[in-house]
Amino acid sequence: MPLPHLTRAAAPLTREVSAVNEHGEQDTVSIPAERALTVYVDKRELVTLMTLGAHPELLVLGYLRNQRLVESVDEIQSITVDWEVGAAAVRTHAGIDRIEERTAHRVVTTGCGQGSVFGGLMEEIDSLELPGTAVTQAQLYAVVNAIRLQESTYKSAGSVHGCALFSVRDDQAAMLVFVEDVGRHNAIDTIAGWMWMNAGGDVAHPDKLFYTTGRLTSEMVIKSAQMGVPVVVSRSGITQMGHEVAQRIGLCTVGRATNRRFLCYTAPQRLLLQPALAGPRLRATEVSP
């Protein structure tokens, strides 16, 4: 079965606005774009997503995947995005079964969440088997450093979340894809879409690690597990539900990862510690809050 046909609708990621600073001076600053994209599945309106607009087709594909509305990329014939009308038209080969019923149950999740079929997802999670991937402290530092060096809309305009998928093998950490969006659920959904479109070769290898600038929420942990990625790293902290879900399924969560510091909250057996790489301990007074 051929991959779905996707348009490549592009739109500017930032716009300039004027602002007044604390010295009373007029400044021109960049802010991230934010667009409404209404998704139609076989001509039926499904949802409106607010997005930066970098990869709208992959976002829609990943949204359908992570909401469990399609089970395989083969079900999609095409996704056509037209920014003129702010619409993404999804065409399926055979329609989506019981779509009305399956999108009826709403849960407002914590972290930039959307109404997801949460109860259903948790049941599915328990039946998932995560690969036995482990990551070394050196690889973890390589991930944090790669993110630091990444050119990004965040650097130029702020106010977006970033997500990246890494391959961690042979003591290396290679960034496969980096996505930003105004909502972090969009960024991870876009990566899910990308993984479906690039499912051969390297992506299939069970050596994956996920990086997110956002908090380690249950939603992030669940989506990562669904995509078969057993290690999630963040510069932020973890929420209680994120912690509970990660512990239950043995997914390794690493938070507060900046420079050489981090905290591994769950599944530490997946993290091969190399404390010598951490450098000298800071004195208590030097520890940032």
Added chain:
Amino acid sequence: MPLPHLTRAAAPLTREVSAVNEHGEQDTVSIPAERALTVYVDKRELVTLMTLGAHPELLVLGYLRNQRLVESVDEIQSITVDWEVGAAAVRTHAGIDRIEERTAHRVVTTGCGQGSVFGGLMEEIDSLELPGTAVTQAQLYAVVNAIRLQESTYKSAGSVHGCALFSVRDDQAAMLVFVEDVGRHNAIDTIAGWMWMNAGGDVAHPDKLFYTTGRLTSEMVIKSAQMGVPVVVSRSGITQMGHEVAQRIGLCTVGRATNRRFLCYTAPQRLLLQPALAGPRLRATEVSP
């Protein structure tokens, strides 16, 4: 009409978990609690909110208010929260009209958003008249300083958003209420609930300012305007939709507010600049990114 009867269900706001740090040491760290609270209106299930759990009754009240499901606090007879079963039972005096239809349209908003009746909200926004409140640079600095000094779950456990309502009058800035939650939409909804329960006297005065740790999204701007608060301050930046909506309705947005620095993005006529208070300019190399 008497105010609704609210229970005062309390639950611990943090829990301790163990984590492994970069030196390979086991640490005990606090993380914010996160609870599922299913809202029933007159015994009919409405939505499940994920919350820190500090003020569940005010959260539910403000959620109903900000979703425009109730028009006046008088419509509510009682809100009873029972953490044993994770439920909030809302009893109304006369039912909510067309509740099924009014909760059917879903939009996934950018910032920790929930499916809100977004189109409808925008129409309403255009008919709102914001009070002529202005704020001085000194008051703005007082707001930022009050937030800095506030004891918080964020300081002890991280990973939560904070919101505060200030009264800005006679060159003073007084914090009326400070709320944190795992999702910032919850924090602002809780303040909306608090405002309804404390609608007399000071709260009615049109001298209000809103502070949020989160980004200045359209959702934040719209909710603030609905609550009659014409100035919103954040330590984060602004999104494009937040910028557009704020500009359209003349709401003053101030972002990147830390220490003595800030950027006023919209309605600068509401900000009485006192550049002498800003202190000396930093040289370009000292400016943080």
